[in-house]
Amino acid sequence: MKTLIDDILQKPHAGEMQYTSKDFKPDVDVRWCAGCGAISVLSPAQRLMPDLGIPKEKIVFISGIGCSGRFPYYMDTYGFHGIHGRALPIASGLKIARPDLSVWIVTGDGDNMSIGGNHFIHACRRNVDMNVLMFNNEVYSLTKGQYSPTSHRGQITKSSPLGALDDPFNPVALALGASASFVARGHDKDRAQLQQLLQKAHQHKGFSFVEIYTNCRIFNDGAFDLYTNAETREEHTVWLEHGMPLLFGKKKDKGIKLDGFKPTIINLNENGNSINDVLVHNEQDSTLAFILANMTYSEELPRPMGTLQNLERSSYEERVVKQIEDEVNLKGEGNLESLLLGESHWTI
Amino acid sequence: MKTLIDDILQKPHAGEMQYTSKDFKPDVDVRWCAGCGAISVLSPAQRLMPDLGIPKEKIVFISGIGCSGRFPYYMDTYGFHGIHGRALPIASGLKIARPDLSVWIVTGDGDNMSIGGNHFIHACRRNVDMNVLMFNNEVYSLTKGQYSPTSHRGQITKSSPLGALDDPFNPVALALGASASFVARGHDKDRAQLQQLLQKAHQHKGFSFVEIYTNCRIFNDGAFDLYTNAETREEHTVWLEHGMPLLFGKKKDKGIKLDGFKPTIINLNENGNSINDVLVHNEQDSTLAFILANMTYSEELPRPMGTLQNLERSSYEERVVKQIEDEVNLKGEGNLESLLLGESHWTI
Amino acid sequence: MSKLTEHLEEVTIRFAGDSGDGMQLVGTQFSDTSGFAGNEVNTFPDYPSEIRAPEGTLYGVSAFQIHFGTRNINTTGDFVDVLVAMNAASLKVNIANLRDQGIIILNTEGFDARNLKLAGYTTNPIEDGSLQKYHVVAIDMAKELKKGFIELDVPSKLIQRTKNLFALGITYWLFNRPLEATVSWINKKFKGKEDVILANVHSLQAGWNFAEKNEDFKKQYIIDKSQLAPGKYRNITGNQAVALGLVVAATKAHLPLFLGSYPITPATDILHALSGYKKYGVKHLQAEDEIAGITSAIGAAFGGSLAATTTSGPGLSLKTEAIGLAVMTELPLVIVDVQRAGPSTGLPTKPEQSDLMQAMYGRHGEAPLPVLAAASSSDCFNMTVEAARIALKYMTPVILLTDGYIGQASEPWQIPDIKSLPDITPQFASDPATFKPYLRKAETLCRQWAIPGMQGMEHRIGGLEKEDGSGVVSHDALNHQKMTELRQKKVDGIANDIPELKVIGDSEGDLLLLSWGSTYGAAKTAVEKLKGDGHNISFAHLRYLNPFPKNLGDVLHRFERVVIPELNMGQLKNLIQAKYLKSVIGINKVQGKPFKSIELEEKIKMLLSLENLNRWKANKGEVDIPVDL
Amino acid sequence: MSKLTEHLEEVTIRFAGDSGDGMQLVGTQFSDTSGFAGNEVNTFPDYPSEIRAPEGTLYGVSAFQIHFGTRNINTTGDFVDVLVAMNAASLKVNIANLRDQGIIILNTEGFDARNLKLAGYTTNPIEDGSLQKYHVVAIDMAKELKKGFIELDVPSKLIQRTKNLFALGITYWLFNRPLEATVSWINKKFKGKEDVILANVHSLQAGWNFAEKNEDFKKQYIIDKSQLAPGKYRNITGNQAVALGLVVAATKAHLPLFLGSYPITPATDILHALSGYKKYGVKHLQAEDEIAGITSAIGAAFGGSLAATTTSGPGLSLKTEAIGLAVMTELPLVIVDVQRAGPSTGLPTKPEQSDLMQAMYGRHGEAPLPVLAAASSSDCFNMTVEAARIALKYMTPVILLTDGYIGQASEPWQIPDIKSLPDITPQFASDPATFKPYLRKAETLCRQWAIPGMQGMEHRIGGLEKEDGSGVVSHDALNHQKMTELRQKKVDGIANDIPELKVIGDSEGDLLLLSWGSTYGAAKTAVEKLKGDGHNISFAHLRYLNPFPKNLGDVLHRFERVVIPELNMGQLKNLIQAKYLKSVIGINKVQGKPFKSIELEEKIKMLLSLENLNRWKANKGEVDIPVDL
Numbered sequence A, B: 001m002k003t004l005i006d007d008i009l010q011k012p013h014a015g016e017m018q019y020t021s022k023d024f025k026p027d028v029d030v031r032w033c034a035g036c037g038a039i040s041v042l043s044p045a046q047r048l049m050p051d052l053g054i055p056k057e058k059i060v061f062i063s064g065i066g067c068s069g070r071f072p073y074y075m076d077t078y079g080f081h082g083i084h085g086r087a088l089p090i091a092s093g094l095k096i097a098r099p100d101l102s103v104w105i106v107t108g109d110g111d112n113m114s115i116g117g118n119h120f121i122h123a124c125r126r127n128v129d130m131n132v133l134m135f136n137n138e139v140y141s142l143t144k145g146q147y148s149p150t151s152h153r154g155q156i157t158k159s160s161p162l163g164a165l166d167d168p169f170n171p172v173a174l175a176l177g178a179s180a181s182f183v184a185r186g187h188d189k190d191r192a193q194l195q196q197l198l199q200k201a202h203q204h205k206g207f208s209f210v211e212i213y214t215n216c217r218i219f220n221d222g223a224f225d226l227y228t229n230a231e232t233r234e235e236h237t238v239w240l241e242h243g244m245p246l247l248f249g250k251k252k253d254k255g256i257k258l259d260g261f262k263p264t265i266i267n268l269n270e271n272g273n274s275i276n277d278v279l280v281h282n283e284q285d286s287t288l289a290f291i292l293a294n295m296t297y298s299e300e301l302p303r304p305m306g307t308l309q310n311l312e313r314s315s316y317e318e319r320v321v322k323q324i325e326d327e328v329n330l331k332g333e334g335n336l337e338s339l340l341l342g343e344s345h346w347t348i
Numbered sequence C, D: 001m002s003k004l005t006e007h008l009e010e011v012t013i014r015f016a017g018d019s020g021d022g023m024q025l026v027g028t029q030f031s032d033t034s035g036f037a038g039n040e041v042n043t044f045p046d047y048p049s050e051i052r053a054p055e056g057t058l059y060g061v062s063a064f065q066i067h068f069g070t071r072n073i074n075t076t077g078d079f080v081d082v083l084v085a086m087n088a089a090s091l092k093v094n095i096a097n098l099r100d101q102g103i104i105i106l107n108t109e110g111f112d113a114r115n116l117k118l119a120g121y122t123t124n125p126i127e128d129g130s131l132q133k134y135h136v137v138a139i140d141m142a143k144e145l146k147k148g149f150i151e152l153d154v155p156s157k158l159i160q161r162t163k164n165l166f167a168l169g170i171t172y173w174l175f176n177r178p179l180e181a182t183v184s185w186i187n188k189k190f191k192g193k194e195d196v197i198l199a200n201v202h203s204l205q206a207g208w209n210f211a212e213k214n215e216d217f218k219k220q221y222i223i224d225k226s227q228l229a230p231g232k233y234r235n236i237t238g239n240q241a242v243a244l245g246l247v248v249a250a251t252k253a254h255l256p257l258f259l260g261s262y263p264i265t266p267a268t269d270i271l272h273a274l275s276g277y278k279k280y281g282v283k284h285l286q287a288e289d290e291i292a293g294i295t296s297a298i299g300a301a302f303g304g305s306l307a308a309t310t311t312s313g314p315g316l317s318l319k320t321e322a323i324g325l326a327v328m329t330e331l332p333l334v335i336v337d338v339q340r341a342g343p344s345t346g347l348p349t350k351p352e353q354s355d356l357m358q359a360m361y362g363r364h365g366e367a368p369l370p371v372l373a374a375a376s377s378s379d380c381f382n383m384t385v386e387a388a389r390i391a392l393k394y395m396t397p398v399i400l401l402t403d404g405y406i407g408q409a410s411e412p413w414q415i416p417d418i419k420s421l422p423d424i425t426p427q428f429a430s431d432p433a434t435f436k437p438y439l440r441k442a443e444t445l446c447r448q449w450a451i452p453g454m455q456g457m458e459h460r461i462g463g464l465e466k467e468d469g470s471g472v473v474s475h476d477a478l479n480h481q482k483m484t485e486l487r488q489k490k491v492d493g494i495a496n497d498i499p500e501l502k503v504i505g506d507s508e509g510d511l512l513l514l515s516w517g518s519t520y521g522a523a524k525t526a527v528e529k530l531k532g533d534g535h536n537i538s539f540a541h542l543r544y545l546n547p548f549p550k551n552l553g554d555v556l557h558r559f560e561r562v563v564i565p566e567l568n569m570g571q572l573k574n575l576i577q578a579k580y581l582k583s584v585i586g587i588n589k590v591q592g593k594p595f596k597s598i599e600l601e602e603k604i605k606m607l608l609s610l611e612n613l614n615r616w617k618a619n620k621g622e623v624d625i626p627v628d629l
């Protein structure tokens, strides 16, 4: 079953790979609006690529439709700008057919959670090894400003002039409900953090979902300011790091404590509270991940950022390859002649 | 804005409603295989209808495609046998347009979780007041036996002769992740329980999801025996009832205790364990619901049955109606002439 | 200083600038004011496809074109007479279409080194003589504005943002337009923000004053009033007209209106409009995708609403399966497709007429349904009401084709008197004793509509084949044949209920120009021009694509040659050849742009040459004109 | 007791019984054995649409029909000569198609009061004389079987379950067939279950013995061997043939095979087969829906696989948008549509040819792609390989149309020698220095395939319009025109790379019968019959629907009349009239069943009458024959 693809795959990368982030910048204008959050995600991604140690011809960026959909044009790798909502199945087909590739998906809250919602939950379940960066700006931007499945109730947009009536998805909770193995959240205002999350997503074997708050300057400006601006974010977000206590606040003097299943805030300077009372993060605990995910829309609690869940599980395409190998080991490689002959044949 | 529909709606039901379950049985042969679990769901549904106190012309059953899809033909109410996977949006459109109706959806694990998965999660989120009965037989039956998104890994079917490679969805966990307000599970072997769940689903305002284990005699016979057969089910399931301790076993002498977030089994006859150690169910606790949902595929723990979650939340179509009313109250009923005139016009 | 005046029949003006320059705003004002002034008007907004491209770039140019005149204004104008260019990029992008001797009003501020570079100019066109064949008025608008504001206490940032109104004021002077309409609009729009009102009104007036005083403006142009029927008028885009058409149709049918939709360019404006009509009782669901959009509409139709779904090409493709369900269940449904250039994502902001075959045949199985097409922005209103009428009278989904051009372009629309519009009667079942869901009316073959809530008519429908009459699921061979034919006959029969095709000009002869959809404007203009020049040519326009008007076959066969211009590769041509075996000459353009009337005029002139006719005859109709538009 | 023998040219036998009676199994055995015996064979399984309907009901009847003979076996047989009926319902459902004087072999056990009632018989047809015109052999099979088993130690329940083999044994005697093949199949199938083997083999033999001894069987029928080309043969269904075709095409192209699919009747068997080919390295994704099925295949194609997706009507509708993406990205993709009766869910288990227009035009925008159609079960193999060849050579999605009839029917297939099949060469890019993704080969206009892993050819593609050559996103007007034309020309050009249409019979004349897809068998049989009867008629069959064979226009115009039989309302007729302006006479049937050859024969005979010809001429080709099949 040797194929022409094998020849291509086995050809080693010519020359040495001494990439810098520049090698991943194609010679085109970036056509997002000035100040668009997407631009801030581009550079950590371009900076990460050299660190992966993967030849760039083995890296593929796949997107759907939306402002986010342009991303592949700005990455000098292989790229596929798909149709609306279908980046994930395109990527799944590619990765299953080509486990040797590093596959990245860039999508939006509409692309991934609205029209693409089904592919998203199935991708979570199936665990094909690929990395999804979902640019959540809580609005449909490319179509000029309608509410999206992550817009909040009451949000005024062009298609909800009197306020949206839907409650939003909580993307990380949905991913957990669909049993995604890696679930994280970052935002456009902290590129170092973001780069770290992307790196982790890459290292995780199986499906990795990174929700990224990206500000849309034009249609939903400031939606995440509280959680992303340098002045307020310390008070309004909490960073999740495996094995670390959930501390937040400018002076890191507040912590999350669990009261039963209910996260509450404690002040380390008060009432004899101590760091020992503070919840310690465990990426491998699905229930904890769900509790943390559900802090998302709370008015009082800080918004969780970082890695909510990181489980080890075999990836789907590994299983595909293994099933083929097992079968070949058991029965020998298929003989096409005998396949054609079938169960019974006769000769004339 | 009075319409012809209002006339129809306001016409009172002629005669008295003295229904029995027979009134809901149309004069047609039930064409499911003998012994099909679907048949066992039909009778509790038919028996429930008279209790609802709703004229039968106000009840609508909507289905997609699959063996379950035939359900509406066996209910002498209004019915719509839609296309594969689309029962939910058909039902949503109907219910939003016609909040006066009692809308029921019958779907399958393929119809609802495979092709219809996106509509499902959005329906959970949107909370239109309707009741979904999902016949989960962990296989595609109508198409004669392929694995479905609830089939277990390794399941041998016509399209997975060497074993399915996917991990299944846990439907109730997915519903919780998508923030469904009412989530329950029943099975085809206990009709009384089932009738009770359907009644509760009906009473719940907003979206109600009831997963129903239904045996497929032909393509997946016995898949749920452990959890549904009279001999084994007491040991292998636990019934969830609000405010009640999670006891199970033939003698109800075993209980579920939480060890942190981890459910464990305790024997009330051992080690001085007492009923006070046993977890008490709370339908309104989303974290608890998720913990219980995650017991589903555990090898050791009993499988949770009954109501996992039951939250109060305004229904989507109520909000639609209210937004219209508020607007009319604020600005008066729309004047069509002035709408046509628009922002600026001139006269010639 | 008194200036000359000149009378003109028609003018095309184009406002062009950077996305942030407010060109759409002043364009709309100019066009409204022209309507107020009693002219025929046709306008087209030309947005960049980027949301907000970097300032000064070629792809960031935003423009608005207005074609206005005394009579016969059917297109947005082939060539531009007056170009307002706020920066270098906007000049670069738009000059190609400027008529020789056309007027250019330039804002010199937008021609600094940076802007010139971004626009790809190596020398400044204002100075390098390259604009000699035009009449250029270069103005430092910022400077002029500052002058005017000296005595006012308004922040200078605010003043800078009103440059567009300064430019508008200039053009108002140029065409001797009153300022009142715009002034009152400004007052309404910025109510409460006194300094903004002040700044805008002042700039508008300053522009007028500047032009009046400036020597470069030698003449004022007068465009006489049109002979319009008396009545109330407004400017309307096709998308607005569809939204209003749906509301009016629901009202005339005494039904609630339900829209199930998913945003997509260039159809989203319809959703926007309807989502704002809460006080008219309109319900809408912005669904999770197009499939949910249409199926929710099908559910609402099952429940007795006038249901609609709106989309563009990719969305229509996704609705394919559900449209088949609507055909099978015979439920009323209005499907609006605002066509854009394909295939796939294609050129999403550009118009095309290439979904016709899909509208006709884009479903598995034999699934016929009526297909209509609107001819112009305001015609979108009529055809939407007509689509709803047919849907409700025949219990069928109907596809209405418009496109990104007429969807976004506007023209004056005579506002109808609602009371005078005919009622629409839904086909509700009434007698439970005789009720069967698939019993049909003899004349229309439409089935009865029994909706939940009607006692004694409980029944089940769905996508499986039904038994004639009873509607019970049936796999019977002859029944399937019968039902397939009935569905076809029902649609075919609508031909008896629609107007016959009207031929303008001789009813037989050498050449018939047959247009459909948005090509109407260009075709009509070209024909009028050709006739004016003494050519003999007949013209007809198709609004009904399925079924065709009853007399179409007759009309076609009365002409030696039939010419169909389309923004596709020949889709109507295809349909007509298949059905009438009549050879058609196609004029086809797929460039993401509407036809210019001059393009059609020239092609047809070529065809009208005796040489071409003879060649055509010799080749038995197999000569096609090459696509080289 | 020695019996008479009679030689026959062809026979149709139909095994019918309850779903649980094992009719599919014995049907398959009979058909394999007939193949072994050197006959031409054509078979059709006829399942109930219920999974397992209640026993004894009319809608629970399961049947298997085998048409076999010495020559010219192209259909599954118009009429049945021998009917095996295991119960009353199966008699009731199947008798209409039994030839007068046909043989009925009945199992009397299935005619008890309960069975008669369920079948809707008020009197027992065995006794009431209603079967007089047939030759009835009524057997109490249970009783006969018990007799034979007296000496064996086998549970009686097991014995009862082998009645179908008893019936098979009878039919083997009737046609003097050897038992060996079936015996060895039983041994293989039930390996390890000795008593099951024993029971089955014994019953088979007992059936044979019973018939030999029984006086009601007066004659044995001999069907002479066919003149088949020497080689290896097997029976194959169309769905199996597609699966094998894909594997072989991938092998010949030296590419991995990827299938992205979602189950749907009647196409699922292809997925089933391919999911079992793990040891051939086949990868498949049973996706969450049809959209994921095709888009995953597009992803795999981007990665260098021979990618395929398989479906039926509703699934094809859902794939609409993604097919447009494959057209725009110009990636190779094989799309197999096993057509079923529509619209919507329609008659899901029944065949139709009504997706042709959708295959041609069912996409928004101008999105041309090649469309092929297989003529028979075994031809599905050839046309699948051909579809893959075209997809890879031209970098294009290709739609292959089969249908539920040939998909599930089987016929003997001469197993090809793989080595002798031509290689397929994928159009891989090779030189990074000159690489551009949309550079095209001059002859084929196909673009280059650079897949991830190829160093130095990193590039981005997608659904937006591309600049010619560079593949960079472009909104340029003339570029869009050019690309639209290039995509069309590429597909049109394939006409130079496919066989010309062959006419069987005179190459010009009065009447050409033109078939496509699965109507091939019935059409061919009808033509042979008519020719045998001395009629002058020509015949041609189309496998390529887009582009058409180069000479199609010529061929059509050489005949006065062209007749196209289709299982739809005239879709190919439509295409041909549109393209060639040649009036076509349609014979159309939409009954969820294939044509009988006799139906076509009679229609054509009617057409061949002088009167009809004259009428046709007088009406200038506008006489159509009514659809009354």
Ligand SMILES: Cc1ncc(C[n+]2csc(CCOP(=O)(O)OP(=O)(O)O)c2C)c(N)n1
Residues within 6 Å of the ligand: A065, A066, A067, A068, A069, A084, A107, A108, A109, A110, A111, A112, A135, A137, A139, A140, A141, A142, A143, A148, C262, C263, C264, C265, C290, C314, C315, C318
């Ligand atoms: C099938 C289809 N439906 C609709 C659209 C129109 N459309 C393009 S992008 C988009 C929403 C994008 O929202 P999101 O994913 O949040 O992206 P953003 O622009 O906000 O980054 C829509 C509705 C389309 N291109 N294709």
Ligand SMILES: Cc1ncc(C[n+]2csc(CCOP(=O)(O)OP(=O)(O)O)c2C)c(N)n1
Residues within 6 Å of the ligand: B065, B066, B067, B068, B069, B084, B107, B108, B109, B110, B111, B112, B135, B137, B139, B140, B141, B142, B143, B148, D262, D263, D264, D265, D290, D314, D315, D318
């Ligand atoms: C668009 C479309 N795709 C595929 C099918 C074929 N199909 C019918 S039912 C079904 C799966 C049904 O599975 P499930 O919902 O579990 O129903 P069950 O038969 O098991 O009750 C499939 C794939 C279809 N009818 N329509």
Ligand code: SF4
Residues within 6 Å of the ligand: A031, A032, A033, A035, A036, A037, A038, A067, A137, A141, A142, A215, A216, A217, A218, A219, C051, C052
């Ligand atoms: S519209 Fe919003 S999301 Fe899109 S490019 Fe501009 S800022 Fe970014």
Ligand code: SF4
Residues within 6 Å of the ligand: B031, B032, B033, B035, B036, B037, B038, B067, B137, B141, B142, B215, B216, B217, B218, B219, D051, D052
């Ligand atoms: S196939 Fe299975 S699910 Fe379908 S009717 Fe039969 S037993 Fe029920």
Ligand SMILES: [Mg+2]
Residues within 6 Å of the ligand: A066, A108, A109, A110, A135, A136, A137, A138, A139, A140, A141, A148
């Ligand atoms: Mg967004």
Ligand SMILES: [Mg+2]
Residues within 6 Å of the ligand: B066, B108, B109, B110, B135, B136, B137, B138, B139, B140, B141, B148
């Ligand atoms: Mg199922």
